[in-house]
Amino acid sequence: MYLVENPESYPTYSATVTSINEAKVGGQKKCKHWSNLKEICNLLHISVPLNSSILSEEIYFQHVQVKAGNSVFRMGQPFKMLYIVNSGFLKSTMIDEHGNEQVLNFPMKSDLLCMDGIYSNRLTSEAIALTDCDLIILPFEQLALLGRSHVEMEGAIYRIMGRELIREQTMRVILGSSSAEARVTRFLLALSDKFSLLGYSSKIFNLRMSRQEIGSYLGLTLETISRTLSSLNSIGLIVVDRKSIELKDIDALRAFRKHLSINPYSKKEQSGMQKMMINSLLPLASRLKGQEICAAS
Amino acid sequence: MYLVENPESYPTYSATVTSINEAKVGGQKKCKHWSNLKEICNLLHISVPLNSSILSEEIYFQHVQVKAGNSVFRMGQPFKMLYIVNSGFLKSTMIDEHGNEQVLNFPMKSDLLCMDGIYSNRLTSEAIALTDCDLIILPFEQLALLGRSHVEMEGAIYRIMGRELIREQTMRVILGSSSAEARVTRFLLALSDKFSLLGYSSKIFNLRMSRQEIGSYLGLTLETISRTLSSLNSIGLIVVDRKSIELKDIDALRAFRKHLSINPYSKKEQSGMQKMMINSLLPLASRLKGQEICAAS
DNA sequence: CGTGACTTTGAGCCAGGTCAATACCGGTGG
DNA sequence: CCACCGGTATTGACCTGGCTCAAAGTCACG
Secondary structure, eight states: OOHOOOGGGHHSSSSSESOOOHHHOOOOOOOOOOOOOOHHHHHTTTOOOTTTHHHSSSEEEEEEEOTTTTTOOOOOOBBOEEEEEEEEEEEEEOOOOSOOEEEEEOTTTTTTEEEGGGGTBBOOEEESSSSSEEEEEEEEHHHHHHHOOOHHHHHHHHHHHHHHHHHHHHHHHHHHHHHHHHHHHHHHHHHHHHHHHSSSSSSSEEEEOOHHHHHHHHHHHHHHHHHHHHHHHHHEEEEEEEEEEEEEHHHHHHHTTTTTTSSSSTGGGGGHHHHHHHHHHHHHHHHHHHHHHHHOO | OHHHHOOHHHHHHOEEEEEHHHTTTTTTTTOHHHHHHHHHHHHOOOOOOOOOHHHHSSEEEEEEEEEEOEEETTTOBBBEEEEEEESSOOOHHHHEETOOOEEEEOOTOOOEGGGGGTTTTTTOOOEEEEEEEEEEEEEEEHHHHHHHHHHHHHOOOOOOOHHHHEEEEEEHHHHBOOOHHHHHHHHHHHHHHHHTTTTOOSSEOOOOOOOOHHHHTTSSSSHHHHHHHHHHHTTTSEETTTTTTEEEEEEHHHHHOOOSSSOOOOTGGGGGGGHHHHHHHSOOHHHHHHHHHHHHO
């Protein structure tokens, strides 16, 4: 938001050929820290040849801090730059014609924001910080310029956009074809994978978002999220207490995430192990109830 | 498929600096016709300055023909080029871990195929021709090369990828939050818009895909698609007979497409005109039944 | 004119949405 | 310290949209 509030100052904080120390003393409140290209490539998991001339260039990108609950940018604003999440958690949302909010994503460290603005030069989504965040500003023009002189960088930009495309595609397939249990399970496993990639625990973590937000993201209601988590909890696959999650049996969860709700294309082939697995895993709620009755009696 | 069957010949059919006539006589069966950059920019609705040096370059791209029912490429194949649809209709699908097919898209004239291969250099989807198709091959390296020397072209590539991203995002929102009727209605309206953009009738058109495929695309079963089309038919908003569709009241359809199924974020605000509209439009099936009873008695 | 792929329609059922009551937690103020 | 309060989570009871299964109709094609 800092940047967006005074867009006329845009040229001044775009990548600058200067030293880190000089940059740091820049008077702007928002400019706490600057990153060079190498740090950014590491953050994005882009492998650029170490001897590449690009890394030796003294180009620095500015950071911004956003407090929990504040929005980074809003729908409809002009698109000028991308953000990389350096730390913190956000939600990216879209507001439809009725004012209904739909959560598109929960960006965290190493994710990129604002890519949806590239097409029309207008942002079609907005981002809200769920925790205090540190973001790095990547002016898009600057990035494209780098791409022009450095082929590896250009390839990296294309690949990053391509990755986003695949991510969206995958989410679509999930929303289009899997059951509530499968969606929640996938969601937890995806978080787990992400955390482990970032060096955090893949088994114990905190949800930063509400049930409502998870529901919106997965195309379910908050009650269904709550119930599904409770079910997974009571059959021992996870331990959940409010926002804290512990995955007790990742392999079982991985098996679990698979079963679909509609459009089983190849029913005939589903007779063997497949069907058995479904039978053993599917009656979650009923098994749960049985258990509770046992516990009660 | 032609190309993919002999990938070793790849360098020979990449963009060539030669005349159309010379190109046409090339012996390869698949090479019926070549297009220059200008034709391609027109096809993609890219506005490139007319005096741009890029258009005067004699660069030609080869076409391929694919017969109805054949696949253009398959999942897992290495990614080398994009295709632009010049004529015909296709479906783009993804096969999940169980062999279940999910339809991602129904590409038609001016759409691009294979963009999901950019990230990992492997195709994650496949494309099957629903009718005979004429496709133009765009070797990706070649395209990137053009982007490097012509800034407008580079921008166009970014924008096209960005557009795809937004398209996926929009589909996600639809799958995540709207009812069966809304999805089918949106689907019909999107087709209508597309056809009108391409210069065909926006009111009368033929579906090239089966109910099964529409269902897979929209995250519904074929029966639901069939029933919903029948309902829309019997209340007079459309006329449907097998694959032929006529939209009778586009404005009513546009109003109709809106109502959601879950997660109404701002219920309180929905009290006025909004609610009235929903009440008047929602009871589709029940109204339909009433009508049928009348007709029968 | 049979055969197979696609579509329509009906009947029944269930996953997940809706509504509502209760519980829990963190913050605030007396 | 406790009482209160608003936001969030859980849980139950109920209902319905859309899935499932099944049967019958339609069309294309050899």
